[in-house]
Amino acid sequence: MQQRTPYPFTAIVGADDMSLALILTSIAPEVGGVLVRGEKGTAKSTMVRALADVLPTQPVIAGCRFGCDPSAPEPDCPDGPHQSESAAAQERPARLVELPVGATEDRVIGSLDLRKALGAGEAAFEPGLLATAHRGILYVDEVNLLHDHLVDLLLDAAAMGRNTVERDGVSISHPARIVLVGTMNPEEGELRPQLLDRFGLTVEVAASREPRERTEVVRRRLAYDADPAAFARDYAAQQAELTARIAATRDRLDEVTLDDRALATVARVCAGFDVDGMRADIVTARTARAHAAWQGRTEVTRADIRAAALLALPHRRRRNPFDAPGLDEELLDQLLDEEPPEPPDGGGEDPTDDSGDGPEDQDDTPDGDGDVGSPEPGPQDPQGHPEPSHQPDPSRAEHPSTDQSAPDQADQPADAPDSPEAPPAAAPTIGVAAAGTPYRARRFAVRGTGSGRSGRRSAAYTESGRTVGVHAPGHEPAGAKVHLLATLTAGAARRATTGTDVGAASRSSEGSGAGLRLQAGDLRHAVTRGRESNLVLLAVDASGSMAARRRMDEVKTAVLSLLMDAYQRRDRVGLITFRGEGAELALPPTTSVDAAAARLEDLPHGGRTPVAEGLLEAARVIARERIRDPRQRALLLVLTDGRATAGEDALARSRRVADSWSRSAAADTDVVVIDCETGRFRMGLAADLARRMRAEHVPLEQVAAGAIVDVVDEHRARPDGTAGPHRTDRRSAA
Missing domain, CATH: 3.40.50.410 (von Willebrand factor, type A domain)
Known part of the structure; x- marks a missing residue:
């Protein structure tokens, strides 16, 4: 069946922030990918899938299943060793590999090649999606619904840049430097903090409320549905222009300088928003350089740092899932306008830090968030402004304002059901x-062992986890993975019961290519134990x-x-x-x-x-x-x-x-x-x-x-x- 022409990236209306984030991470993959959060029907998936058509082609070594770069071959590539020769290179389109939410672990990290194992007795490795996405983009739609065991695999690959497989007689390690792009609807659940931090940039998207813009979205979509090929031809020139600009920006990225003054500004902004760790500073600096190159500049400016901070910091300042996403732009501008401090000399306070003023001065700040260096910000309202902390303390007195009920109704006999003198019900005071x-x-x-949906809570028999047994033939649940060793053992036992000497059959088959022939009844499935929600x-x-x-x-x-x-x-x-x-x-x-x-x-x-x-x-x-x-x-x-x-x-x-x-x-x-x-x-x-x-x-x-x-x-x-x-x-x- 012929593949449908993808929707052009340059034809998407609005979503400027998302478009910029995707382009910047394509220019500088070390930024770390993009997480797109937004309501349904906002073209999140359409834009990500359309990105592949505007990315420049990349050189690879011919015949390498892992897509090694000819100019710098991986010394330990499983398909190597490679010779760094131009004759071995070929061009291929940029890779955008989609990871389905319901993918199996074997499909992601790779597995034993069963055809070679059963046919030739060779323990050969069949690469998975991580190998296919090496030097490319790995896209996960509805990433917040991804099974936790797959999240763990992505975390390992993103942290190490490699994929290591130790299973089924296979021991292999290969490079897996991926740019992770995910889309999600927050209404369906949040993302684990460990995976959230692995996304370099984040973007919030929402449908436009402007009638003319919404009209243009519908007009273009109807035109595309009527004739996708003709619609794509109308935007071919814009697509080619964008591809050329991305390629040119990549070439001049190394020419962009991030001087000490700009670097100090990046550090001040990240410290001012009190983000955890140093990854925010590094990602912001990389994004600012990519933005400067994208705008044709050779030096990072205030505008570049501002654009980078708006993309790199919102998801890193969330101390817990109840904090509202987003960034206080007024505070950002204040931090950007401050004079950078002197180069650090190993200690001392920031001479430009004004957060040491009294409470009166802090209350006069526009956002009520003048103490930008506070170690533990309290709860925040939906706009990101701090609210008073109400940490419960049993030793403290009763709340003076929120509890307007009787002083201690719990101990009053009037509320006791057996009290004959209970007063008639009055209009209660609601607090x-x-x-x-x-x-x-x-x-x-x-307690016990369940069989619910995969999670991280209670013990259960799940589709993934540690193998603890073998299902009885004909009683395996849907989705159970094949137990290779048990399958081969069942086949060998069947041959033995038919009177055929397995050892003699094996010796006589040497050199002829004949081996153990499996039947449908030999198939065995593993009982796996993990955790459920x-x-x-x-x-x-x-x-x-x-x-x-x-x-x-x-x-x-x-x-x-x-x-x-x-x-x-x-x-x-x-x-x-x-x-x-x-x-x-x-x-x-x-x-x-x-x-x-x-x-x-x-x-x-x-x-x-x-x-x-x-x-x-x-x-x-x-x-x-x-x-x-x-x-x-x-x-x-x-x-x-x-x-x-x-x-x-x-x-x-x-x-x-x-x-x-x-x-x-x-x-x-x-x-x-x-x-x-x-x-x-x-x-x-x-x-x-x-x-x-x-x-x-x-x-x-x-x-x-x-x-x-x-x-x-x-x-x-x-x-x-x-x-x-x-x-x-x-x-x-x-």
Whole structure:
């Protein structure tokens, strides 16, 4: 089938920042690639795929599967040794290799050539996508959905510039210097910080809101769909002009100078935004040189550094996934306009640093971010401006402004369900708790071995991982990889049972090319064990009794911390709140931490306590998620004091729901009840709730704001790797 003509790169309307980032990383591959973030339908993939047609051709050594450069052959190339002779060189189009999200590990790093192994008995290596992309671009669409074991492979290749394979009798290492380009929709989840830092540049794209520009986009797309070849011919001259300009810019890149003054400005900008490590300085300097060459200059100017910083720093200043992406351009201009300091003499303070002024001066800065050298910036609003920190501290007094409920409703007998003198329900005062700075959560694992989607949380039988056995013939799951040794052993055993001496057959076949003939029934598939992702569902009592003593601050901080840990480990986290007369799913199960943080920011609290409604909503959510993904295991955390007060028979109803939990659709879900009851006299209602649900009961004293995840860790994981106690055993222990 004839391949369709690609959409011309120069025909794409808008997306100037993305176009510039792709061109700069093509001019200077050492910049490190581009990550493109944006909503769906913004031509992200179209522009990346169109880039290959405007890149200059590159010389390669003829017959080399790894694309070695004739002017500098790799001394340890598996297809070498090569002679540095022009006669061995040939031109080929620039490589843009696409890595599918569902690619297997063998396809990425390479594997044993089965045809040669089974036919000639030769352990030959078949290169993978990393070898094909050497000296080119490796493109990953929806990179945030890439399986973690493939992310690990890309991290190794990006860090070392080589791909090393040690498996199936193959031991080989080959160069794999790739330019990584990825596109993603942030609504579908965030990227791991280790991989995020490997992208040199990042760009945010969005659809234009200008009617005339949108009209032009549609007009060009309709023209392309009607006749792709004719449409491409209309832009052929512009494509050739861009290709020639990229080639010329590459040739004069070495002529661009980055003097000490410009280098000091780069360092001041990176330090001013308080980015981690030194990679930001190096990438910004390289990008500034490429931008200067692209603009035809031989010296790096302020404009080059500004353009480089806008592309190289936004994703590196994000301390956690809840920080808004982007860069404060006013602060950037302030840093660029400052006089560079004297060359460093081994110590001392920056004489141009104005961040040591008092609080009054800092408050007068346009962004409220005058202290550009602060080591740990606090939470930020969607515009990137800092907000006051609300780190929960159990030893501090109650929050004076965010908790407007009664002084200590948790300890007042009026809220107790058995109190005959309970006052009539009044209009509750609704407050909004402020979460503190998220902390690093310890990893916890659901007990046993599951079979859910690949992740980094709990033990499971997955499509990738460590080989621990062989599937019985005919019972292997879809996607299971072939176990070569077991397959050959099965074939040899079959020949032995038919009366043919395998050794004699092998000796007689020497020189004739005959070997072991495999049949379909000999095929064996490996049982692989790795880790899976889980659903962590928090059911939070947000009633008035929970508002006292900043408990909601602690709970919201724990939820944010779990979300941050979940996005790193590919878990999904959901939040149910119950207050007043009912319960709601405040945060549907998600891995998108940006959406999660926005939902949690305005989470209200106050009113009565509908415990039964909260448990019923949790059961519904778990049942619904089980239909969507039957293999994903769930963990339910219920944070409440157990004081059911919504309705006349609230307490009795909550007990009936708890008693029937073992018969519900969520019966096999691990449950932990965190008892938030405080005061000298306790009614033990949360403990009774845990006993009825056959869940583990954990008093609040053991789960301070920074320890909620630790309790789950201790409950689920054991130092020796064994499973926790059976659910029926936990009832007596509770």
